[in-house]
Amino acid sequence: MSYLQLSGVEKLFGEHRVIKGIDLAIQQGEFVVFVGPSGCGKSTLLRLIAGLETIDGGSLQLDGRDITHQPSSKRDLAMVFQSYALYPHMSVFENMSFALKLAHVDPAIIKDKVDRAANILNLTNYLQRTPKELSGGQRQRVAIGRAIVRAPKVFLFDEPLSNLDAALRGQTRIEIAKLHRDLGATTIYVTHDQVEAMTLADRVVVLRDGSIEQVGTPLELYDRPANQFVAQFIGTPQMNVVEAAKLPSVTTVAGVQVPALGSIGLRPESITLVQAGQGAVQAKVELIEALGAETLIYVTTQNGAQLVARLNTRTELHVGADVGVHIDADAAHLFDANGRVVAAGAR
Amino acid sequence: MSYLQLSGVEKLFGEHRVIKGIDLAIQQGEFVVFVGPSGCGKSTLLRLIAGLETIDGGSLQLDGRDITHQPSSKRDLAMVFQSYALYPHMSVFENMSFALKLAHVDPAIIKDKVDRAANILNLTNYLQRTPKELSGGQRQRVAIGRAIVRAPKVFLFDEPLSNLDAALRGQTRIEIAKLHRDLGATTIYVTHDQVEAMTLADRVVVLRDGSIEQVGTPLELYDRPANQFVAQFIGTPQMNVVEAAKLPSVTTVAGVQVPALGSIGLRPESITLVQAGQGAVQAKVELIEALGAETLIYVTTQNGAQLVARLNTRTELHVGADVGVHIDADAAHLFDANGRVVAAGAR
């Protein structure tokens, strides 16, 4: 049996059905990431697991025990909040030891545990400071430390990095990954940033409007999205999705006929720009973003389709130039009128 | 003569010399980005130009006029603040028209100008709302709109995107780029996010500790950084910089002998992982980040040097695997003990 089992979990806010019967099995030690657009219910689902909201339907089992109606203080989970929710008047040490203190753990043991966690998180020198004397990244680490110290059965993270700036976010992401590898703790992580999802997750759960769209490893989702929604949600820059009508040159993908009202999905890396006149389609360069190692080129085809191409080299092109677009139809995805995948190129 | 000319501009806060004699010439229509680590004086420099702080030394000339001691209301510049600084009690329309109203512009003309700006920024439907009824991205656009409407001589932006979430940031970045292309306005843009700097700037000014480290186009900075600081500041993931002693296999770069106490800089894309036993150095895989289109692999060499390699393909490697590292010494940078560039590989 799985470690954490959600069966038909539902949540209503008034009339509004926010979580629509979620079934999900999470294994011990797994790192599961919930992604999805804003308002899709990621936080709510996490809070249901945490016991911060009451579950209106279905059940929740942790380690073989039914915890559907247990108060959160009894569930033995730890949560890291988006705003960190550090106790502002307590020192870092007090913040980290608060739960243990409430549980009447022996002070010597508390000190030991906190020191160990602080060591892991590089917080040893800051134990006496209060949160407002810390930088964003340090606060973040304290919030994590507060969770680690308790050695809970499951770690819950609700967008823990969204308050950090880009540089720090990248750095902390790596720290979290390492931490998970070292501690091997079961972790559920909410984010709407798909880079985080891709790099951290063992499995990614894509949510939309209170239901699960797809569950799988990051690369599964990248390569074999179940529908247009997942396809566009995963990967940056987004997958190019163009109405089939605008790309008449592509007729079959993996042996499947392109449906009339469907659309074709192309990752930026499966588009190559060639000399004007060559390639499947003709286009004009709209914008060039040279990032050093890679270059993103935004083009508009004669049919009005907007495409982004990713290059791993510099380009000689300039805005306004005419180019030909070569399409790697083998790597394309086909969606029907409802956005469901009909076929996907082999990768 | 240049359009905006800074000559030996200085700023003291109490005893603290925050801006240490900046000389910079900005041409009309140019998009200049200031980057640098937190606290290096980016905002201060911008505020000096804006007239929000008094200049303690040097002079400032705009369009041939000395504006060193003019109050900001007379300088004919427009600024977009990090926090947007929208007037919370005014509607979007009023926010955007405020400056014109103060200048006693004819209401009909005001309406016309605001409508045009709103149109460009997709704000037409929100003109009657107040800022708190808008999303972050929309507020951002209003702040920009407020600047556009005035058609000022120079646009100043102080980290305008840092309050937005990742997705929105990418999107707005592209909008700003397009806007600049359409309006052709002289723009000074402060950020500490180097992706923004790379994609937006005609020229990037790298600041450090109140002084200019280097000025150049984004790719100039990427390819020919003047020193280790700039090299590591530009590009993501950071350039690998390894003490020369830890990479004995690299002895000369572009014909220059590697200095004993210097270090070697390698962009992630100039490192290739090969089978164990092959390549210049042997290493162990520490972490793998598969982002779909590209893969980042963090390795530690036998000498203890930490390196990141960027792959444009998937990898079969897993954490802990032994690999050989092939180094493209032709693309390497050489720094002396003080971090100055001694030689750079041709690219």
Added chain:
Amino acid sequence: MNRFIPRALMAPAVVTLFLWMIVPLVMTIYFSVIRYNLMQPDQSGFIGLENFEYFVTDPSFGTAVMNTLLLLGSVILITVVLGTLIALLIDEPFPGRGLVRILLISPFFVMPTVNALLWKHMMMNPIYGVLAQVWIFFGGTPVDWLTDFPLFSVIIIVSWQWLPFATLIFITSLQSMNREQLEASRMDGANYLQQLRYLYLPHMARSVAVVVMIEMIFLLSVFAEIYTTTGGGPGDASTNVAFLIFKQALLNFDAGVASAGALFAVVLANIAAVFLIRMVGKNLDK
């Protein structure tokens, strides 16, 4: 922006306040060193520190200082503690919360004299007062509040007036309590009392500071309530410094001694201020 403008803007308030303070102060200092009794205009002349000596050696002086501090301390304590409890009680919605708020706030708008008269006559009168009736109803002997517990009675009266103020500020403060912190503590296993101890109270520290500060300003010179109810007695049991000065200024018409007393009160206020504002100021600066 040059320095002139802020000064020009501050000037009207600072200058008028300065005059309002300095002119009476200089006059007070002047009066305090001369013989100046309104009833004996024929006696005058410089007498040095005699007025101070007279004021300070008043047999009631020590009691008055003690009573001032006691009144200040108790009212602050009562209003802060009860205010906190009430604020916590009505923090979450319940039927009629709006009305409760309005009723609770009312005493704050009552003028001190009315407040004192109301308590003295209608509540605390040992024969007709409502409290006496309540005591009798429960078979007790009515308490003669103003005689037997004069200072305590004054404390009750003043507290009643200031409780709404404290409650109001605390309610507002509680409403800004960070929900996520509360949730975090729930996950950490804290029960309500522990949340109270470790989260609510520390969160309210700043508002407590504000309440203490404002109340101190007003309570140091409580006068109307004492004058109307106990007249400072029995004996000097409920005489505070302000009342002692009143005795000199308006019963004795000795402006000299009254001025000396007022100066002393200023000193006392400043000691209290230094003591409290420093303590509280830390919280205010956050």
Added chain:
Amino acid sequence: ETELVVATVNNGHMIEMQKLSKNFEQANPDIKLKWVTLEEGVLRQRVTTDIATKGGQFDVMTIGMYETPIWGKKGWLQELKTDAKYDADDILPAMRNGLSVDGKMFAVPFYGESSMLMYRKDLADKAGIKVADKPTWTDIKALAAKIHDPKNGVYGICLRGKPGWGDNMAFLTTLVNTNGGQWFDTSWKPQLESQPWKDSINFYVDLLKNYGPPGSSANSFNEILALYNEGKCGMWIDATIAASFITDPKQSKVADKVAFAQAPTAVTPKGANWLWAWALAIPSGSKKVDAASKFVTWATSKEYIELVAKTNGWAHVPTGTRKSTYANPEFQKAAKFAAAEKAAIDSANPSDSTLPKSPYVGVQFAAIPEFQAIGATVGQEMSAALAGKKSVDAALKASQVAAEREMKKAGYYK
């Protein structure tokens, strides 16, 4: 048109005058009256501050028998000269003396009072005791013991206990006087620790403790009046003015059961009952002396008394000022306390009210500026003694110290 600002105390008679003053304004269309009606203590502070700083806010002041001689001597008040029609000789001599300095009248009495015993005839009868017309304190104590019946809500005796020189000290001074004591001896030394004081205060505390209502130390005129009207007091010694209230069936449940006698005496009858008048005066330097004197003479004239009688009945006229009032048969009929009141007033002599010779004027006070403060402090001490917060000796000792300080400060002696 002249506008007169009249400061007055908010007692019933004054409020009546305020109402009736419309008649005055009609008769004198060039004079307008503005009223400042204040509670006694506040009024005293206000007029004193004003007159002492020459504030000039009031054109007519209501002051008492305490202030008049002091202020008159200082020349702060306008001497009042009246015409024949006003008939100054009709004013009771005790009153006239009390409001004059060296034969010059500085205020005219609006109403006056002394103190007397008001007892419940029904209860005394039931106890089988006949109260003498001039009882002694020993008699009173015995009677109080007899009729004291707290179970049925009747207390033997009610006396003032609320601190204040015009409150408990007014009564206590008469008690001390009749016990042969005084405030100051001829060299202005306070006598608060003398035997008469000790005897009196011990007697008083003892009496009220045994036969008084609870909370006596907070009772003054009003509180006791309310108790008396509810039928809770067997006896009451207080201002004669009370008589008109407790005999008024509209307020009093015992209106038909009260009887009157002179204030009790002990060692000497001297100063056993007090003398007080609320009078109208004009500050010197006033620019509206003519209009003001027109008003004060109107308000204290015989015609005014008749006007009140006509409007409200004879039972409600201001008393204690004029012989003619007491001579009026209608008044005698309406006020059964008239005789007792007149006798009490006549027997009081502010200039000679103590057994040993005293340097001051006043029965229940000493007309010197320092007395207010001394009286207030001593009043507090006595109230503390009554409440049992202090022993009588300690309270008297503290009083003596305070009084000496005050007198020394004022320069009476080194």
Added chain:
Amino acid sequence: MKASIYTPAYCLRTLVAWLVTLVLFFPLGWLVLTAFKTELQAISVPPLLLFTPTLENFQIVQERSDYMLYAKNSLITSVASTTLGLMLAFPAAYAMAFFKGKYTKDILMWMLSTKMMPAVGALVPVYVMAQTSGLLDTRTGLVIVFTLSNLPIMVWMLYSYLKEIPNEILEASRMDGATLWSEFRYVLLPLTMGGLASTGLLTLVLSWNEAFWSLNLSAAKAGTLATLIASYSSPEGLFWAKLSAASFMAIGPIVVFGWFSQKQLVQGLTFGAVK
């Protein structure tokens, strides 16, 4: 949560809250009741809860003293001193909040400390000053005194309020070409309306209830409602009902006003205590 909000704890809480409220409000309610009793009913034992209300007391009060004059004085003095106070306090608070100098905090503390001297101590000097300048018993005199004694609190409240306004908004307006006046008129003033309102409300209440100075510096012309009370606590005769009626009339307007404005008042009363 949805299951049943009427848990025992919830009911208990509601009950206790109402109980506490009623106890605390009782004295005031009793005052109002007493105002409608006759004097004998007012002191009856046991106290009457049910009785035939009478308006007699209000008539008496009105007959005896011109209520409208006092009310008018109260209204004029408190409104005028509030307005004047805001005019003085606002610029000062603005300067302190946006041009913070080395001594800003000290000036603020000093201002507050001026409020700690007992008014009685300054009575004689102030009385003499008022008299020499001819301000005794004038509304102008009272307005000046009220304004000055409330000024420190006003400056402090406005300061805490203004401090919360981001400097960047003002800078933005300067960049937009605003002069000091237009910055004030179009940006600062609208943004501080809330703070001004609640500061004004508090000052209004404090001025309305000010008793010491109004009693001592006014006589027949400028007396406010606070002085009206002083004529109803008579040492002769029964007066509770009349006193209650007079008190009711004196505090009625401000209490009702307070009820209506309490939301607004609370917002600014926090002195920046709540972030």
